[in-house]
Amino acid sequence: MTVVALFTRPPEMPDPSGPQSAPNALIRKLERFSSFSDVEREAIGDLGAASEWIAAGKPIINAGDGPVMVLPLLEGVACQYQDFRDGRRQILSLLLPGDICGGSGEVSGPADYGVRSLSRVRIARIEAARFIALLQAHPAITIALTKSALVDQAVQRAWIVNLGQRRGHERIAHLICELAHRMSERGLLLSDGGFELPLTQQELGSMLGLTSVHTNRVLQQLRAENLIAFHNGVVHIHDAARLQALADFDAAYLSIPG
Amino acid sequence: MTVVALFTRPPEMPDPSGPQSAPNALIRKLERFSSFSDVEREAIGDLGAASEWIAAGKPIINAGDGPVMVLPLLEGVACQYQDFRDGRRQILSLLLPGDICGGSGEVSGPADYGVRSLSRVRIARIEAARFIALLQAHPAITIALTKSALVDQAVQRAWIVNLGQRRGHERIAHLICELAHRMSERGLLLSDGGFELPLTQQELGSMLGLTSVHTNRVLQQLRAENLIAFHNGVVHIHDAARLQALADFDAAYLSIPG
DNA sequence: CGGTTGATTGAGGCTGCTCAAAAGGTGTGG
DNA sequence: CCACACCTTTTGAGCAGCCTCAATCAACCG
Structure with a gap:
C-alpha cells in the first residue's frame, strides 16, 4: 500500500509520486455514506488539487482563529485538542485522512x-x-457529509462514555478498537494488519484522561496479556476478540445510521 | 416566574394556564442566534401548537429507535444517555427547554x-x-439552528474535557457553571437566582463519571465551603466567582462563535 | 404502617496520580 | 566517532481520589 510508505519516508523528501498519487482519502471516506457519479467524484477530487504538506507537530488551526477555510485532511494524522493554562491538555478527536479539520466543515466563529x-x-x-457551491451543486455530497457529521458526533459520544465509565485499560482497549475500525474502513491498515498511530504515550494519555506514567503501565499490562502492542508509533492487535470484549466495543456506531 | 411553578405542580394536574401560556422556549433559544421576522417567529411558534406533556422519568427516544420526528423540548428537563449491559449509565447531555431531543434535528438511523x-x-x-420545509422557507431559522448545533458541539467538547482532565469537585463545579449559564440565557432562573435541576445525586454522578456516594461527599464539601447548595432538585450558587475559578470555567463556548 | 427511593455515613481497598530518577533513542556539534 | 542535549519510555515509592460494600436515615406513598 502507498500508505505503508507514507510515514516511513523522510519528512523532508518530497512525495516521489506527487500529491495526486494517493487515492483521494476524502472520496474514499465519503463514498461510505453516499454513492457518487463520476462528475461528483471528480469534483471532490479537484478539491485536493491544491494541497500542501505540513510537517509533524505543526499547528493547523489555533485556538482563537476566526472562521477558517474548509480543511480536509488528505494524508497523515492530526488531532483536535484543548489546552489548560497549567499545561494539561485534552485531545478531543483524532483526525484521519478524509476527515475535515475543525469538526464537520465548520464555517463560523473563533x-x-x-x-x-x-x-x-x-x-x-x-x-x-x-x-x-459544491454542496449546492451535488446533493449526494451534502448527504454524505451530513451522515459523516452524524458519525463524528457518535464518536464524540463514545469518547464521553469512555472517559466517564471505563477504567484505564478498558479506555485504551476501546480507543484502539475504534481506531482499528476507522483505519480499516479507509484502507489504512498495514500489510500485517497493524496500523500507524503517530502518538507518544503522553499524547495517548491526554486522549484518555490518563497520565503518561499510567498509560505506560497499562500498555505494558495489555502487552503482557497478549492483547495489543504499541511500539514506535505502530499498533498491533494480537487478539481482537478478547480486546473487544475487554473494551465492551460495538462497532455499530461507526457505521452509517440509516 | 412560571418556571418556579412548573416542577412543583403535581404531575397529574393539567397546566392551569394551558400549553400556549409559556413563552415558546424554542423561539427564545433560537433568537440568541439569529433575528427573526414576525412571520418567522410565528412559524416557529406554530411548531409548538401540537405538543404533549410527558411525566418525569419516561422514555422519549429509545436506543434502537429508527429515524424519528423532530422533537423540540418546550418545557422541563430531559437527558440523553447510554446504558451498559451491567447497569452503568453515562448521561451524554442535558436537554433544557428549547433544545431538540436527539441532537440537533437528527433525521436518520437507529x-x-x-x-x-x-x-x-x-x-x-x-x-x-x-x-x-420550514428551514427552506426561512433561512434565518436554518442559520439559527446551525449555530445552535455548533454550540451543542462545543458543549460536548467541554464535557470531554471535564471528564478527561478534572477532578470530582472541579467537574461538579464546571457542570453547575455551565447549567447556570444555560438556564440564565433562557430566562429559567428562579427569583432568588437558583435554578431547578431535577436530578438525583445518582444521576448527577452518571453525568460526571462519579459514583453517587462520591458525588454526595463532594457536594457536601462544596456546600461546606459555601460554594453551592443542591437540595430538593434546586441548585443555589453562593459564590459564583470562586466557583468559576475552581472549575476553570469560561462561558465563551456557550455563546455564538461568530 | 410497611415498602420504596434517595441521601448519608463508615470502613477498607484499588486505581491512578505525583514526584523522582534511570534507561533508551535520536539528532547536533565538536 | 564521541559527548551532549533532549525527548520518550520505564521503573519505583508513596499517596489521594474514587470506588465497593454495607448499613442507617429521611422522605414519600399507597
Missing part, C-alpha cells in the same frame, strides 16, 4: 480548540464559498 | 442512545418533512 499535525500531513485548503 | 424526561416535560412532535 475556535475554542486547536488542531495540529501528529505526523507529516497533507491538507487541502478550500474557500468556504467554493465548498458551499 | 439511535445508539436514549432520551428520557427528568421532570414533567412538554414536547412538540414535528414531521421531518414539515421541519425541512
Whole structure:
C-alpha cells in the first residue's frame, strides 16, 4: 500500500509520486455514506488539487482563529485538542485522512480548540464559498457529509462514555478498537494488519484522561496479556476478540445510521 | 416566574394556564442566534401548537429507535444517555427547554442512545418533512439552528474535557457553571437566582463519571465551603466567582462563535 | 404502617496520580 | 566517532481520589 510508505519516508523528501498519487482519502471516506457519479467524484477530487504538506507537530488551526477555510485532511494524522493554562491538555478527536479539520466543515466563529499535525500531513485548503457551491451543486455530497457529521458526533459520544465509565485499560482497549475500525474502513491498515498511530504515550494519555506514567503501565499490562502492542508509533492487535470484549466495543456506531 | 411553578405542580394536574401560556422556549433559544421576522417567529411558534406533556422519568427516544420526528423540548428537563449491559449509565447531555431531543434535528438511523424526561416535560412532535420545509422557507431559522448545533458541539467538547482532565469537585463545579449559564440565557432562573435541576445525586454522578456516594461527599464539601447548595432538585450558587475559578470555567463556548 | 427511593455515613481497598530518577533513542556539534 | 542535549519510555515509592460494600436515615406513598 502507498500508505505503508507514507510515514516511513523522510519528512523532508518530497512525495516521489506527487500529491495526486494517493487515492483521494476524502472520496474514499465519503463514498461510505453516499454513492457518487463520476462528475461528483471528480469534483471532490479537484478539491485536493491544491494541497500542501505540513510537517509533524505543526499547528493547523489555533485556538482563537476566526472562521477558517474548509480543511480536509488528505494524508497523515492530526488531532483536535484543548489546552489548560497549567499545561494539561485534552485531545478531543483524532483526525484521519478524509476527515475535515475543525469538526464537520465548520464555517463560523473563533475556535475554542486547536488542531495540529501528529505526523507529516497533507491538507487541502478550500474557500468556504467554493465548498458551499459544491454542496449546492451535488446533493449526494451534502448527504454524505451530513451522515459523516452524524458519525463524528457518535464518536464524540463514545469518547464521553469512555472517559466517564471505563477504567484505564478498558479506555485504551476501546480507543484502539475504534481506531482499528476507522483505519480499516479507509484502507489504512498495514500489510500485517497493524496500523500507524503517530502518538507518544503522553499524547495517548491526554486522549484518555490518563497520565503518561499510567498509560505506560497499562500498555505494558495489555502487552503482557497478549492483547495489543504499541511500539514506535505502530499498533498491533494480537487478539481482537478478547480486546473487544475487554473494551465492551460495538462497532455499530461507526457505521452509517440509516 | 412560571418556571418556579412548573416542577412543583403535581404531575397529574393539567397546566392551569394551558400549553400556549409559556413563552415558546424554542423561539427564545433560537433568537440568541439569529433575528427573526414576525412571520418567522410565528412559524416557529406554530411548531409548538401540537405538543404533549410527558411525566418525569419516561422514555422519549429509545436506543434502537429508527429515524424519528423532530422533537423540540418546550418545557422541563430531559437527558440523553447510554446504558451498559451491567447497569452503568453515562448521561451524554442535558436537554433544557428549547433544545431538540436527539441532537440537533437528527433525521436518520437507529439511535445508539436514549432520551428520557427528568421532570414533567412538554414536547412538540414535528414531521421531518414539515421541519425541512420550514428551514427552506426561512433561512434565518436554518442559520439559527446551525449555530445552535455548533454550540451543542462545543458543549460536548467541554464535557470531554471535564471528564478527561478534572477532578470530582472541579467537574461538579464546571457542570453547575455551565447549567447556570444555560438556564440564565433562557430566562429559567428562579427569583432568588437558583435554578431547578431535577436530578438525583445518582444521576448527577452518571453525568460526571462519579459514583453517587462520591458525588454526595463532594457536594457536601462544596456546600461546606459555601460554594453551592443542591437540595430538593434546586441548585443555589453562593459564590459564583470562586466557583468559576475552581472549575476553570469560561462561558465563551456557550455563546455564538461568530 | 410497611415498602420504596434517595441521601448519608463508615470502613477498607484499588486505581491512578505525583514526584523522582534511570534507561533508551535520536539528532547536533565538536 | 564521541559527548551532549533532549525527548520518550520505564521503573519505583508513596499517596489521594474514587470506588465497593454495607448499613442507617429521611422522605414519600399507597
